Amino acid sequence: MRYLTEADIEALEIGAAILGTGGGGNPYIGKLRTLQELRNGRSIRLISLDELNDDALVATVGGIGAPIVSIEKLEHGAEGVWAVQALEAHLGRKIDALAAAEIGGANSMMPMITAAQLGISVVDGDGMGRAFPEMQMTTFSIYGHRSVPAVLADERGNLVLFKHTTSEEWFEKLARATTVAMGGSSVGVEAPMPGRYVKRAAVPGTVSQAIALGHLVLAANRQHADPIPLICKQEGGVHLMDGKIVDLKRHLRGGFSVGEIALEGIQAFSGQRGSIVFQNEFLLLKQEGVVRVSVPDLVVLLDVDSGRAITTDVLRYGQRVAVLGLPCHPLLRTPEALKVVGPAAFQLHDVEFKPLRAA
Amino acid sequence: MYRIGVDVGGTNTDAVVMVGREILAAVKVPTSPDVTTGLMEALRQVRKSAGIDAASVAMVVIGTTHFTNAVIERRHLSETAVVRLCLPASQCLMPMVDWPQDLRSAMGEHIYLASGGMEFDGSPIAPFDPAEISRIGAEIGRKRLTSIAICGVFSPISDAYERQAADLLRQACPQASISISASIGQLGFLERESATILNAALAALANRTVRALQDGLAACGLKCPLYLSQNDGTLMDADRAQRFPVLSFASGPTNSMRGAAFLSGHQNAIVLDVGGTTTDVGLLQNGFPRQASTTVDIGGVRTNFRMPDVFSIGLGGGSIVRAEDGLSTVGPQSVGYEIVRRARIFGGDVLTATDIVVAARRAAIGNPDRVANLDVRLVAGALQVMQDRLERAVDSSRVSADPIPILAVGGGSILVPEKLGDTLVTRPPHFEVANAIGAAIAQISGEVDRVVSLEGTTRETALASAEADARRKAISGGAVEESLVVTEREDVPLAYLKGDATRVRVKVVGDLQV
Numbered sequence: 001m002r003y004l005t006e007a008d009i010e011a012l013e014i015g016a017a018i019l020g021t022g023g024g025g026n027p028y029i030g031k032l033r034t035l036q037e038l039r040n041g042r043s044i045r046l047i048s049l050d051e052l053n054d055d056a057l058v059a060t061v062g063g064i065g066a067p068i069v070s071i072e073k074l075e076h077g078a079e080g081v082w083a084v085q086a087l088e089a090h091l092g093r094k095i096d097a098l099a100a101a102e103i104g105g106a107n108s109m110m111p112m113i114t115a116a117q118l119g120i121s122v123v124d125g126d127g128m129g130r131a132f133p134e135m136q137m138t139t140f141s142i143y144g145h146r147s148v149p150a151v152l153a154d155e156r157g158n159l160v161l162f163k164h165t166t167s168e169e170w171f172e173k174l175a176r177a178t179t180v181a182m183g184g185s186s187v188g189v190e191a192p193m194p195g196r197y198v199k200r201a202a203v204p205g206t207v208s209q210a211i212a213l214g215h216l217v218l219a220a221n222r223q224h225a226d227p228i229p230l231i232c233k234q235e236g237g238v239h240l241m242d243g244k245i246v247d248l249k250r251h252l253r254g255g256f257s258v259g260e261i262a263l264e265g266i267q268a269f270s271g272q273r274g275s276i277v278f279q280n281e282f283l284l285l286k287q288e289g290v291v292r293v294s295v296p297d298l299v300v301l302l303d304v305d306s307g308r309a310i311t312t313d314v315l316r317y318g319q320r321v322a323v324l325g326l327p328c329h330p331l332l333r334t335p336e337a338l339k340v341v342g343p344a345a346f347q348l349h350d351v352e353f354k355p356l357r358a359a
Numbered sequence: 360m361y362r363i364g365v366d367v368g369g370t371n372t373d374a375v376v377m378v379g380r381e382i383l384a385a386v387k388v389p390t391s392p393d394v395t396t397g398l399m400e401a402l403r404q405v406r407k408s409a410g411i412d413a414a415s416v417a418m419v420v421i422g423t424t425h426f427t428n429a430v431i432e433r434r435h436l437s438e439t440a441v442v443r444l445c446l447p448a449s450q451c452l453m454p455m456v457d458w459p460q461d462l463r464s465a466m467g468e469h470i471y472l473a474s475g476g477m478e479f480d481g482s483p484i485a486p487f488d489p490a491e492i493s494r495i496g497a498e499i500g501r502k503r504l505t506s507i508a509i510c511g512v513f514s515p516i517s518d519a520y521e522r523q524a525a526d527l528l529r530q531a532c533p534q535a536s537i538s539i540s541a542s543i544g545q546l547g548f549l550e551r552e553s554a555t556i557l558n559a560a561l562a563a564l565a566n567r568t569v570r571a572l573q574d575g576l577a578a579c580g581l582k583c584p585l586y587l588s589q590n591d592g593t594l595m596d597a598d599r600a601q602r603f604p605v606l607s608f609a610s611g612p613t614n615s616m617r618g619a620a621f622l623s624g625h626q627n628a629i630v631l632d633v634g635g636t637t638t639d640v641g642l643l644q645n646g647f648p649r650q651a652s653t654t655v656d657i658g659g660v661r662t663n664f665r666m667p668d669v670f671s672i673g674l675g676g677g678s679i680v681r682a683e684d685g686l687s688t689v690g691p692q693s694v695g696y697e698i699v700r701r702a703r704i705f706g707g708d709v710l711t712a713t714d715i716v717v718a719a720r721r722a723a724i725g726n727p728d729r730v731a732n733l734d735v736r737l738v739a740g741a742l743q744v745m746q747d748r749l750e751r752a753v754d755s756s757r758v759s760a761d762p763i764p765i766l767a768v769g770g771g772s773i774l775v776p777e778k779l780g781d782t783l784v785t786r787p788p789h790f791e792v793a794n795a796i797g798a799a800i801a802q803i804s805g806e807v808d809r810v811v812s813l814e815g816t817t818r819e820t821a822l823a824s825a826e827a828d829a830r831r832k833a834i835s836g837g838a839v840e841e842s843l844v845v846t847e848r849e850d851v852p853l854a855y856l857k858g859d860a861t862r863v864r865v866k867v868v869g870d871l872q873v
Contacts, residue, residue, distance in 0.1 A: 029549070033451050068810070068862065069479055072548045073512045077451030155448035155484070183448075183478040184860075246760060318757040 001051055001121075004044040004112065004211070009034045011214025016108035017309035018213050018231070019206070021298050023281035024105015024131030025067050026311070029074065034112045042116040046207055047097065048124045049199045056096040056195035058123055059087060060140065061114050062107040064152070064175060065185030070106070076155035079187035080114030083153040087189050090149055090161055095192060099123040101138050103206040104131030104281075110187070125202035129209075129329045130298050133256060133280045135175065136168035137341050139331050140191050143201040147171045150190035154182035203329045217307045227307030228322050237326035238356060240285060240292055241269040242304055245319045256280050257312055266304075266320060274323065276301070278312050283346050285323060293325035294348070296332040296341045297356045300324040325356045360417035361409070364799025365401060366614060366792070367394055367423040370635070370696045373795040374401035376409040380621075384409035385792045394425060394568070395575040402579045413580035418871075422588040422614045422798040425568055426561050426604040430462075430658040435564040437506045438467035439556055440499045440535075442492070442528070444475035444511035444520055448484050454510075454552055459659040466560060469504060471495045475520040476512030479810045479860060484512060487520045489527055496531025507532065508559040510540035510552040516809040518542070536562035536602070543605060545808045546862070550663035557660065558605040565604035569597050586871075590666050592617045592647050592797065593804035594871055596837065608657060609666040612639045614797030616648045616667065619766040621800050622787035628764040629756045631749065631784075632793070633771035635677040636693035640752040641669035643766075645846055647868070649758075672752050676771030677702070678712040680741050687740030689715075689748075703729045712774050715741045722773040742776075750779050768793035804846075805833030806866040813861055818850055825865040833867050843869035 004012075013031040016024070038044065052058070061080050063070060084095055098111040098118075103126040115122045127138025141147060148171055150162045160178050165171040179186040193201075216234060220227035232239050243263030250259035258279045265272030274292075277284040282299035285292050293299050301310040304320040332341055333355060343351035361383070366373045372390045376383040386404045391397035398421070406413070429435050441454040454470050455463045473495060475487035499507060507528055511521045518541030525537045538559040544551030573585050587600040590609040600607065615632040619625075626646040632639040642649040648667030655666045673691025677698040681688045694701040694709050701707035703714045704725025710733075716722045718730040718738050753765055765782050767775040768790040775784050789796065807825040826845060834840055847866040 029452065032456055036452065036456065066479075066860075068546060072546050073476065073478070073484070074445075074449035074548060075451045076447050076449070155450075157447070183484065244754065317759055318755045320755070 001047050004046055006035055006038055008211050011211045012108060014217050015210030015213035016103060016105055018300055019210055020104035020131040021281045021300055022278055022312040027106045027109055030106050030109025034109050037113055037116040044112050044116050045121045046124050047121045049204050052195040054196040057192055058097045058099055058198045059095050059189050059192045060101040061098050061189045062101045062110045064179045064188050069184035079153040081117050082159060083151040083187055083189040086151045086159045097121040097123050100126040102128045102131055103210055124207045125204045126206045129203035129206050131281050132341060135172045139201045139203055141168050142337050142340050145191055145193050145197060147190045150188055152178050152186045152188050154186050203331055235326045237324050240323045240325050241272055241274050242266050242322050243274055245317055248315055248317055279346055291351055293356050294343050294351050294353055295346060296328040298326040298328060300326055327356050361411050361415055362799050363416055363419045364795040365421045366794035366798055372397040372401045373792045374405040375792055375795045375799055376405050377799045382789055385789055395571050399575050399579055416581055416583050418583050419576055420586045420588055420798040420801055422610040424611050427608045429564055430557055433461060433465060436465045436560040437563045438504055439506045439508055439559045440469040440504045441556055442471045442495060442509045444473055446472055446474040446485055448476055449512055479513055480812050481517045492524045492527040496528045500532045505535050506559040506562050507535050507537045508556040510555050514541040515546050544663050547663045550661050553660050554605055554662040554664060561604040565601045569601045588614055588798045588801045590664055591804055594801040608664060612669040613648050613667050615768055615794045616641050616643055618793030618797030619768045620646045621796055622789055623766050623785050625764045628766050629753050630766045631775055632769040633774055634675045634769050635695045635698055636675040637671040638674050639669045639671050640756050641667050642756045647846055672748055674748055676713045680710045680712060680715055682737050687737055687744055689741050689744045716773055745774055746776055753779050802868050803833050803836045803838035803871050804866060804868045805829040808864045810860055810862050821863050825863045829865045829867045833869055837872050838869035839872050843867045
C-alpha cells in the first residue's frame with residue numbers, strides 16, 4: 001500500500017500517455033483534477049492486488065465520450081461519486097475500491113479522483129495495461145465478467161443504471177447512445193466484481209508501472225540523458241528504430257481515426273524502413289515488410305529527444321520518432337484474449353500475433 | 360497612396376514604405392523604451408527616404424510584441440473578473456487552475472460560475488439566467504473592477520449567451536472593458552478561457568498603447584488610420600486592437616513569414632527567419648503560415664490561439680562557437696544584440712556563428728582579418744553543425760516529400776548556406792526587413808470554427824453556411840467583399856458522437872477597403 005504524491009501524479013501523466021500507445025486521450029485535465037484533490041487534503045491510497053481482500057467489491061471507473069467534448073465541457077466533478085453511490089444503492093452494498101478499466105491515456109486519472117473523493121482505495125492494476133478503443137476490450141470482460149450492472153452519470157446528476165444487457169456489445173451500444181444524449185460525455189462506473197476475480201483477471205501493477213515510467217523519463221530529462229534505453233530496460237522492451245515520418249495516410253472509419261505511417265530510419269537506423277498501422281492506437285509495426293510488433297503488444301512512439309509519447313492525433317510528416325515495442329502482459333496473449341484484442345479484432349486478418357521477442 | 364509597415368521588435372524598429380507591390384524605402388532604428396519615440400523616428404526616416412509627404416500615406420500597420428512581453432514580464436496587467444457560463448458542468452476545475460501563481464494573483468481571483476453554457480449541438484446545458492448575471496455584475500461593480508472576461512462552454516458554436524451576459528454586465532459596470540471568449544479562441548475550454556482572461560487583463564494597457572501609437576502618428580503629421588497585425592497575418596483596426604490585444608501575440612513570426620512570401624513570390628515554402636539568438640522555422644501554405652494544432656504556452660499559460668506553427672532553434676548570428684574535444688559546437692548561448700561589439704569581426708573577443716561564415720568567405724562584413732587565422736577544422740566543423748541543424752529544422756517543417764522552396768530572411772540569414780539538402784536557398788531582396796513588409800501587406804480575415812449536426816442537412820450546406828458567416832465577419836472587419844478568398848476549409852467528423860456531429864472550420868481573407 002502506498003499514498004500517491006503530486007510528483008507521482010505528474011509522472012503518471014507521462015507514463016499513462018506512453019502506455020496509451022498513441023491513443024487513450026490526453027490525461028492533462030485529469031491530472032489537474034487529481035492534483036487538486038491532493039491539494040485539497042484528500043489522499044490517494046494505492047493497494048496492490050495482493051493486498052486486495054478476496055471479498056472486497058471493486059468497480060471500474062472512467063470517462064466515456066468524444067475527446068472534443070471532454071476538453072470543452074468539463075465535468076461537474078462529482079459524477080464519479082454519484083455513479084458509485086447509485087451502483088452501491090442498486091447492489092445493496094458498499095464498493096471498497098476502484099480500478100481503471102484503461103491505464104493508457106486520460107482514463108488513468110479517473111479512479112484516482114473518484115477514490116480520493118470517496119475515501120476508498122485504488123487498485124494497482126487495470127483491464128488493459130495499455131489503451132484500446134472499445135469497452136469490451138478489458139481483461140475483466142475477456143475472462144468472463146460482465147460490464148453490467150453499470151451506472152452512467154452526467155454533470156446534471158442524471159444517473160442511468162444498466163441493470164442487464166444481453167451482451168457486452170449491447171452494453172457498448174446503449175452506453176454510447178446514453179452518452180450522446182448526455183451531451184457527448186459521461187462518467188461510467190462498471191463491472192462490480194469481487195476481489196478474488198480482480199486478482200485473477202486484472203493486469204497487475206499497471207498504476208505503479210505507469211508512474212515508474214514517468215519518473216524515469218522525468219529523471220532522464222533532468223539529467224539530459226536519453227530515456228529510451230532506460231524505458232526498454234525497465235519494460236523488457238525493444239528499441240526497434242529511430243525514424244522520420246515520410247508518409248502519413250489518415251481517414252475516419254466508424255468513428256475511429258485510422259491510418260498508416262511510413263518511416264525512414266535515421267542515425268543508427270539509417271537505411272532501414274518501417275511502417276505502422278493505427279486505429280486510435282498504434283497497432284502494428286512492420287520493418288522491411290515483416291511484422292515486428294503487433295497488438296496486443298505495445299507499439300510506442302516517442303519523441304526522439306524528450307522521450308514523451310506521441311499520440312496519433314499529432315502525427316505529422318517529418319516528425320522524428322523513436323519506435324519501441326513493449327511486451328503486453330501474458331493475460332492479453334491467451335487465445336481467449338487474442339480473439340478480442342489480437343490483430344484480427346482490428347481487421348488485420350493477414351497478421352498472426354507473435355509475441356515480441358526481447359532483444 | 361502609400362502604405363507604411365512597421366515592426367517594433369525588442370532590438371530594432373523597422374519601417375517600410377510601399378506603393379502597390381513596390382518597396383520605396385526601408386529603414387531600421389533602435390527601439391526606444393517608450394516604443395513611441397523609436398516609432399516616430401522610424402516613420403520620419405522612412406518618409407524622408409521615400410520622399411513622400413504625410414498626406415499621401417493611406418495607412419500605417421504596426422506589428423508589435425508589446426502585449427506578449429507584458430504577459431511574460433507580468434507588467435501592466437489589470438485585475439480581472441472571470442465569469443464562466445457553465446453550470447452545472449465544469450465545476451471541477453476553477454479558472455486559471457494551471458497558471459503560475461504570480462500571474463494568477465495579478466488577476467485577483469475574482470471568479471464567478473453561472474449557468475448559460477451550451478452542449479456541442481448548441482442546446483443549453485442549463486437555461487441562461489439573466490438575474491444571476493445581474494447579481495454577479497452588481498458585485499463586480501462593488502469591487503470596482505474594470506476588466507471582465509466571459510467564457511461559456513461551447514461558445515464557439517454560438518456566442519448568444521456570452522453576448523447576453525456581456526450586455527447585462529455592461530449595464531452593471533459601464534466602465535468595464537469586457538472580453539468574450541467566442542471572439543478570441545477555438546474549442547478547448549481551459550485554453551480559450553485563459554486567453555480571454557489575458558485579453559481582458561491587457562485591455563487597459565492596449566488602450567494606452569494604441570492611443571500612444573496614434574498620438575505618435577499624429578505628431579508625425581500622419582492623419583491616416585492605424586492598424587495592428589494579428590497572429591494570423593491579417594489586420595485589425597485600432598479599435599479592434601484595443602479590444603483584442605492577445606490577437607497580436609504571434610504577429611512577429613507571422614509577419615516575417617508573410618513578408619518572405621511576398622518578397623520571394625512563393626506561396627508555399629519553408630521560411631527560416633534567422634535572428635541574433637534563434638532561428639524561427641515555419642511553413643507557408645497559400646501565402647499564410649500554417650497554424651499550430653496544439654496549445655501554445657505564453658508566460659506559463661496554455662492557450663489555443665490561432666498561432667503560426669513556428670518553432671525556434673538556438674542558432675542565430677550571435678550564437679557562440681566553441682571547440683570541445685575536437686568537436687565544434689554552435690549555440691544555444693548567444694551574444695544576441697551585442698554582436699556588434701562582441702563578435703571577433705567587430706573587434707570583440709567572442710567567436711560567433713557570424714565570424715565563422717566570414718572566415719569561410721561566405722559573407723563579407725566586419726573585419727575579415729580578425730578571423731583569418733582560425734583553425735580550418737574548427738570552421739569546417741562549425742559550418743557542418745549549422746548545416747545539419749538547419750537541414751533538420753527544414754525537414755521537420757515539411758508536410759510531404761514534394762520539393763518545396765526554402766526562403767531565408769532576417770538579419771542573421773547569412774548563416775544559411777546556398778543549399779540545404781538538395782534545395783537551393785532563396786534570399787529575397789529586402790530580406791532584413793521582411794517583418795515590416797509582412798505588416799505592410801496584411802489583409803482582413805473572418806473565421807468560423809464550430810461543431811454542427813449533419814442530421815437533416817448536408818456537409819456542403821454546413822460548410823456553405825460557415826463560409827457565409829466567415830465572409831460576414833471579414834466584411835464587418837473592413838474587407839472588400841470581391842477580394843475575399845477561402846484560405847482554410849475543413850470538416851472533421853467527431854468520433855463517438857452520433858447525429859453526424861462534425862467540426863467545421865472556414866477562414867476567408869481579403870484586401871482591406873482603403
